[in-house]
Amino acid sequence: MSDMFCFQCEQTAGGKGCTKIGVCGKKPEVANKQDELTCALIGLARAAAHGTPDAAVNELMLQGLFTTVTNVSFDTVPTDALIGRIHAEKEKLDRQAQDFPVAELWSGNEDIVSLRSTLLLGLRGMAAYALHASVLGKEDPAVTAWFYKGMRALGENHTAEEWLALLMEFGQVNLACMALLDEANTSAYGHPVPVKVPLKIEKGPFIVISGHDLHDLKQLLDQTAGKGINIYTHGEMLPAHAYPELKKYPHLKGNFGTAWQNQQKEFDQIAGPVLFTTNCLMPLKPSYADRIFTTSVVAYPGLTHINTVNGKKDFSPVIQKALELGGWQEDRSFTGINGGTEVTTGFARNTVLGVADKVIDAIKAGAIKHFFLVGGCDGARPGRNYYTDFVKKAPSDTMILTLACGKYRFNDLNIGEIGGIPRILDMGQCNDAYSAIQVALALAKAFDCGVNDLPLTLVLSWYEQKAVCILLTLLALGIKNIYIGPSLPAFLSGNVLSILVEKFNLKPITTPEQDLKAILG
Template sequence: MFCFQCEQTAGGKGCTKVGVCGKDASVAQKQDELTCALIELARAADGKSPGPEADKLMMEGLFATVTNVNFDPNRIQELIELVKTEKEKLGGAEDFPQDKLWDDDVNARSLRSTLLFGMRGMAAYAWHAHILGKEDKDIINWFYKGMKAIGEDHSTDEALNLLMEFGNVNLQCMALLDEANTSAFGHPVPTTVPMKVEKGPFIIITGHDLLDLKQLLEQTEGKGINIYTHGEMLPAHGYPELKKYPHLKGNFGTAWQNQQREFDGVPAPILFTTNCLMPPKASYADRVFTTGVVGYPQTQHISEGKNGIKDFSPVINKALELGGYPEDKIFTGINGGTEVMTGFARNAVLGVADKVIEAVKAGDIKHIFLVGGCDGARPGRNYYTEFVKKTPKDSVVLTLACGKYRFNDLDLGKIGGLPRIMDMGQCNDAYSAIVVATELAKAFNCSVNDLPLTLVLSWYEQKAVCILLTLLALNIKNIYLGPTLPAFLSQDVLNVLVEKFNITQISTPDEDLKKILG
């Protein structure tokens, strides 16, 4: 096998025997086979959508290859067969050899991989919008254009142009997902979320799929079962149509990489709705349920039923069987806090934009930091905790995605009535941060790069890749990126991006703050 698509890849070069994520060579081979089948489908379709069934498979197939999503080779094989059937309906296409994916000129491989990984990330966003009934034909068509392009040879300039074009399309996709979520569940509002688990039966739900949470809340209503979010599901507490359920009680645990420790011994089932599944330990594997694109061998999978409704009875029955804790139990975040806040999405922040603008003009807010992205297990990620702790008291920290668990339970005080740490949501909600930055730039009649704003990002998997490409397509510069630079970027490609966009690898909080603040 060969895989270097995530930040934790072995030796910073690539996993060749077994994935650090836990996938074995058979799963890696099936994922490559599925990727090649999708390239062939795009070729057979001549780079544009041939119809709804193929479109669904294109999104689902790309999503299934994102890190920590699907570890089940049998389910991946099912997708491969469905994709091949769709390809044959179009008259077939020349096979794309698997070794072509990774064995090529180092720069060509780097550029091809960057586009592929970005498209995998965008497929996750498109899929979430799709299940909420929102689609954009331009976005769908770009999947075919992009996958067809991955199967072709391009000059460096052509490949870089494709990456920038993709970044703009991904912005459309993030806007589409924002519309899907807010039209279905309302605009998030600032909400304090406790980390206490009340006695009695409960279910932990993790991932990003808000529709799954909505259906679970509906099916557990009045049954004496409380629901607790985990990981990237935390921002669900800010949505009016979800927070109205009184049994959506709080948040359990921290970021995804801690789940094997945090889930061990918990008397409750865990429902995984999207990526960030780690191989379950034997001590709690019988309490793990997957749904949607997620898969793991020998765990129970909840499939979609008629009209898109899922039957979560097995999860509910397991919660009743296990019974939960006999007494209330208080948990804490990484820094000892017992509650966190969320819900500062674009509508909430722009609703107080006049206060922010006034505070900046008055000198009360001298700098805004966006410290966000994926969390992970690699040593050195405590950088983000220390960075936030050391930000000046006259600065604001916006955050999103699971990287916030490094510091979101800190109390840094307030400025002008606003908390200094404001959680804008999931990685899916990066669109909110872009809109806020754009609106602030308009208010100050300058470009985003001229704002007193610095992006300090942590990356782990492919959704972070597509967000980064969108930021670059918007010509946003001076981004601080860590904890390591992507292994799939060749030195030549990296040099181009550094020269053009001044991407800087993080060093130490003190050194970086000194450089940022002058």
């Protein structure tokens, strides 16, 4: 009997599943406790069918699902507390409702387990987006209701056809969820605008903030204003520099480091604290363990956790640590993976559609022959240099749209412009796949064709569950010929993969040269 089972991320052991300890560093007791949490959430969803969950219960559902996303929580204590709260709320709604049996979560017919798991992992990703929107006061009742519908479905018997229909329905709901988060972010902070972000850390006290939660960044900026502490983004927080209401803070200075999987090296002896607002936290090294702080559902044993009290967070412990450490005595210049000293972001839908006429004219004139969306999650598994090489080898008359942390493989490259438009357009975080979809739909409308008829190819890298929900959204929209790598998900059985290949022409990546030739001819 295995100590645990987890196959939700791209780097899972042997490409099949982690059974002794998570490749991410998650211990068996944590993995098993998160399985118990998942089964309790199914029980909560069952109970909600016989009662009316309030805002607190809705938040529990989102927090519970987000807690189980890869590289979020390494601690059983807060998970136990969540389970206790879930059981208490379930009792109020329907004390007869039963949790799903933990032993059955990953067992049964291979294809049914595959389909059920795909829906569960998609729900985990969507919960992250819904929670970010919720803290900014935005909620879509249809999206909220679908969490309960989806979680109940996990405990029910369905045919393969019914599971596939649920997955396509979920994909449409996740599109609505990403639209909700887009509205939440842009209404609070304005539409992103292009900005060049330096990779230099100025001397003196500083704080690095990682993750996706812009509301946490806003609160940190407010609380550090005038205190002589500079703020630097890390990982998926980079696009924050493009939002007008955030970029106006003069002490939001630049970006530290590259993608999440390099943190154990990049944080070594760091002279300032790091605040993790969401994934992706890795097991800590002694050289910096005393300067890592967590908030929201992120958890790691022994760390100081910043809680929300009356809707606000007090980042005083992080600020005090920054002042105590004092930063570096001289400016330090860092570079991206390819040696660049700055990166550009802010090319979200509003900006790109603002120059749509130029883009359309360039396509008609033959100056732009093809668009590639090269983006998604980064990770540690070998083979991800494919994405760097793909961008380098893409012909000079092609444009590269990108988003999420996979862009750190190539976002410091200077590969020129077409008609004054940079060839690499960073559209933002993983949830900003919504921006990319809106741009594609606008171009299809302009050329009076379907999205699949556009000179556009999606070349995606995946690692965790937010990539799963985005892929399901793209498939639900009928988008075909998507290239995905660096390896295929372990939770997709052979038969399920065959269905996706047949229906959507989903393609595993091969080599940049071979794939470019297949795409461009």
